[in-house]
Amino acid sequence: MIKNKRKAAIVLKKNNEERKDDEQNANKSDSDSESEESLMERLFGKKMKQSVVSTASSEVIDSDNEETSETPVKTVQEQTPPTVDEDEEDCVWHDEDDDVERKKVAEMKFAEFSGAWLNVKPVAEDEENFSGKIFSKRRGVLPQGEIDxxxxxxxxxxxxxxxxxxxxxxxxxxxxxxxxxxxxxxxxxxxxxxxxxxxxxxxxxxxxxxxxxxxxxxxxxxxxxxxxxxxxxxxxxxxxxxxxxxxxxxxxxxxxxxxxxxxxxxxxxxxxxxxxxxxxxxxxxxxxxxxxxxxxxxxxxxxxxxxxxxxxxxxxxxxxxxxxxxxxxxxxxxxxxxxxxxxxxxxxxxxxxxxxxxxxxxxxxxxxxxxxxxxxxxxxxxxxxxxxxxxxxxxxxxxxxxxxxxxxxxxxxxxxxxxxxxxxxxxxxxxxxxxxxxxxxxxxxxxxxxxxxxxxxxx
Incomplete structure (x- = not known):
């Protein structure tokens, strides 16, 4: 989880640096010392927080045992993507590329929460999807008496x-x-x-x-x-x-x-x-x-x-x-x-x-x-x-x-x-x-x- 946040922060810093002139680049060391939360707030004027997608968050799902493994199969316990507070402050500046980047970051975080379920695709009519095991190719009526x-x-x-x-x-x-x-x-x-x-x-x-x-x-x-x-x-x-x-x-x-x-x-x-x-x-x-x-x-x-x-x-x-x-x-x-x-x-x-x-x-x-x-x-x-x-x-x-x-x-x-x-x-x-x-x-x-x-x- 921490690695993903750092990655998102680095991307945002790069976008910020491309828009600053030489004088602002001279103060780069100051911006690097800011916390990620402060940087996000200064750039977008918005505070990020965790929220539960439910009409009764106090009654849904226990999140005490959050999985930190990087394996694709995880047990999800009331973990939801971050959302933006409705009390938004005025942005310092706004760019459509930033919206796209933030959307990608949110999708990436949700993919972690949902695990391999998002990678399970519909099965085609003629597709054999059973871990390489051999299946009968015959079609027609099921024979009576015994079954394989x-x-x-x-x-x-x-x-x-x-x-x-x-x-x-x-x-x-x-x-x-x-x-x-x-x-x-x-x-x-x-x-x-x-x-x-x-x-x-x-x-x-x-x-x-x-x-x-x-x-x-x-x-x-x-x-x-x-x-x-x-x-x-x-x-x-x-x-x-x-x-x-x-x-x-x-x-x-x-x-x-x-x-x-x-x-x-x-x-x-x-x-x-x-x-x-x-x-x-x-x-x-x-x-x-x-x-x-x-x-x-x-x-x-x-x-x-x-x-x-x-x-x-x-x-x-x-x-x-x-x-x-x-x-x-x-x-x-x-x-x-x-x-x-x-x-x-x-x-x-x-x-x-x-x-x-x-x-x-x-x-x-x-x-x-x-x-x-x-x-x-x-x-x-x-x-x-x-x-x-x-x-x-x-x-x-x-x-x-x-x-x-x-x-x-x-x-x-x-x-x-x-x-x-x-x-x-x-x-x-x-x-x-x-x-x-x-x-x-x-x-x-x-x-x-x-x-x-x-x-x-x-x-």
Whole structure:
């Protein structure tokens, strides 16, 4: 940090010396003896200070342990670029070149704070980005029976490995993943080899209950309180929203659901109603009532136009978010615990406390009494976790109550993959999912186990 400041000061001195005549150069020794802060103030008439990019700086991030290493991967804890005080004094002189130079210095400082995350670029369709490992070149339908899969590491925040993971998401455009534990949010680079930590922030006195990547550069984190935080993954800004506009301020903001392409967030409540909130301005745009009981799971369609809710009694309701009204419902078995819907909306899966999973096709959105395609009986614990990959070929089911309770479903044949988990020891599963192009899968509870699916060549 000190080296960068000296570099900026030297550049400013050179610019200053080019504009002074011979008489001013004779007094060069006097200016050299000035402190950097005095020099900046004399040249620009402005005082530089550190400020926190947040609406409640006293509540955000602990900066006691600031990293000084020059390695590109750093843990960021409430470190933000310097900003200029609003009470500006009159400048001695002004030049556009100085503005450009100061902007470069600020960008350089922020690059240090953000670490390697800024260097993570989007992955092209045909680009192989997995640390030189060999991937299958074949394309086409995923073969049934067995899958070519290997474990390529674990993701965990240092010092928090024994605490439950409250949120996990693969970034939809860059080979990176978000993970939250306790009061910390971290970003990891996904390369299938070292999977290094890119950055981490700590939200002081804010135990994260739920966290998701809701857009290209925004991550949203909620707790057991009325306020929540938004983290800009590109700029590093952290914004505190004190409450949801249009909702009773006494209501706590805990669990929420969304899809990446949707423009809405769905916040559930203990007494039944679901508040549909705009992603852009965090304001309620509609309130939907799914059932008389509390919802145990909610899913949104990939385009964000439809939403499905599941209650414990087995009622599945479909909502049209363009009209903000229910359009269909059907009844499954009682004791339901989780709901799964693939991106193509061709497979609907409903898990239960007994470990059974009922599979339906798209006719369940139109028929009052749809026929169950198949019932899977491979788990011996309540099915609390369900995810499908982007192609709709593969699904993962698991339980957060017992370890080693996870199965991969080959969707086209409606059969379970035989060699997973195999001899692998698995944690209980509360979080996980597939990367955008299905090259990786992650599952876990207190640590994320990362797997590479060799059938899919891209991240």
């Amino acid at each position: 899969i290997e474990e390529v590491g674990t993701l965990v925040i240092g010092g928090l490995g024994g605490l439950p993971i409250s949120g996990f998401d693969f970034h939809p455009h860059a080979p990176a993943a978000m993970l939250t534990q306790a009061d910390t949010l971290a970003m990891f680079k996904i390369d299938g080899r070292e999977n290094p930590l890119l950055q981490a922030i700590r939200l002081d006195n804010f135990h994260i209950k739920c966290a998701r990547i809701i857009s290209r550069n925004e991550c949203l984190a909620t707790s057991h309180v009325q306020w929540f935080y938004s983290h800009d993954l590109e700029s590093g800004a952290i914004t505190r929203t004190p409450f949801i506009k249009g909702r009773d301020r006494k209501h706590r903001v805990e669990q929420f659901y969304t899809s990446y392409e949707s423009k809405y967030l769905a916040f559930t409540s203990r007494d039944g109603p679901i508040h549909i909130v705009s992603k852009k301005n965090k304001e309620v745009v509609g309130v939907l009532q799914s059932a008389t009981e509390q919802n145990v799971d909610v899913k949104m369609s990939k385009d964000g136009n439809r939403m499905w809710t599941l209650s414990e009694c087995g009622q599945v309701m479909t909502f049209d978010l363009r009209k903000m009204e229910p359009v269909h419902s059907f009844q499954d078995m009682a004791g339901c615990t989780s709901l799964g819907v693939n991106d193509q909306e061709t497979i609907f899966s409903i898990g239960s406390t007994s470990g059974l999973i009922n599979l339906y096709d798209e006719t369940c959105m139109t028929k009052e009494y749809p026929d169950c395609l198949k019932t899977l009986k491979n788990l011996r614990a309540p099915v609390t976790f369900q995810k499908f990959n982007s192609t709709g070929e593969l699904g993962i089911f698991g339980s957060e109550l017992l370890p080693d309770q996870a199965r991969l479903l080959h969707c086209h044949s409606q059969s379970v993959i035989r060699n997973f988990p195999g001899q692998r020891k698995l944690d209980t599963i509360s979080q996980g999912g597939f990367s955008p192009k299905s090259g990786f899968m992650a599952i876990g509870n207190r640590r994320m186990q990362l797997f590479k699916l060799n059938h899919y060549p891209n991240y």
